[in-house]
Amino acid sequence: MQLNIPANDHGQIRVFATELPLPPEVTGKSPKGIRGLFGTNLDVTYVDVVCIDDLGDMSLSDYIASGYDMQPDAVDKAAVDAITGYAILLLSRATGGQEVTLSLAPDLRHVTTYSPTIRMTPPTELPSEGAEGVITPKPTKAPKSDARIGGMVATAALIVMFLIVAMMIWIAG
Numbered sequence: 001m002q003l004n005i006p007a008n009d010h011g012q013i014r015v016f017a018t019e020l021p022l023p024p025e026v027t028g029k030s031p032k033g034i035r036g037l038f039g040t041n042l043d044v045t046y047v048d049v050v051c052i053d054d055l056g057d058m059s060l061s062d063y064i065a066s067g068y069d070m071q072p073d074a075v076d077k078a079a080v081d082a083i084t085g086y087a088i089l090l091l092s093r094a095t096g097g098q099e100v101t102l103s104l105a106p107d108l109r110h111v112t113t114y115s116p117t118i119r120m121t122p123p124t125e126l127p128s129e130g131a132e133g134v135i136t137p138k139p140t141k142a143p144k145s146d147a148r149i150g151g152m153v154a155t156a157a158l159i160v161m162f163l164i165v166a167m168m169i170w171i172a173g
Helices: 031-038 060-068 074-081 146-172
Strands: 002-005 013-018 047-051 086-091 100-103 109-114
Touching (some): 013 060, 060 086, 074 109
Antiparallel strands (some): 013 109
16 A cells, blocks of 8 residues: 655654564664655654553553644544554654655555644634725835945045144144
C-alpha cells in the first residue's frame, strides 16, 4: 500500500499498526529500520514506536492525547484503542517538509490520521464604525536630496569662513 504525504503537511500524526513483532532496528528507531517499514528515508526523531503492552492500563488514544495534545473523535478513538501489538506514530515533521510517498511494509496498516483542532473564536459583535470611511496613510517627509544636503554643507562652510574672517579683522584692528 502507498500513502502520499504532501509537502505542506503540518501538525498531523499518522497512526500505523502491526500485530507482528518488530525487529530491534525498528523498535530502536534506526533509520534503516524505519526505512524498511515505510520505504523511504524519514527523520526518526519524529517517529514514535509504541508497544501496546508497555502502556499498561493507559489506552493508546490517552497516550496520544497526553503526549501529543491531540484529541481524537469517537471513530478514531475506537480504531486506535483496538490496536494490538505495535503502533507507529508518524509526525508531519518526519518528512522534513518534503512531499513523500510511503510504501508500507506488507504487515503495516494505516489506522487513522490525527489533525490539530483549530481553536478560533470569532467575535460576537463587530463595531459598525470600523467599516466606515477610508483610511488614508499618514504623510511622510520626502528624503533629502543630494543637492539639498550639498547646499546645507556649503552654507555651513560659508558661515564658518565668515566667522574666521571677522575674528581676524577684530584681532588685527
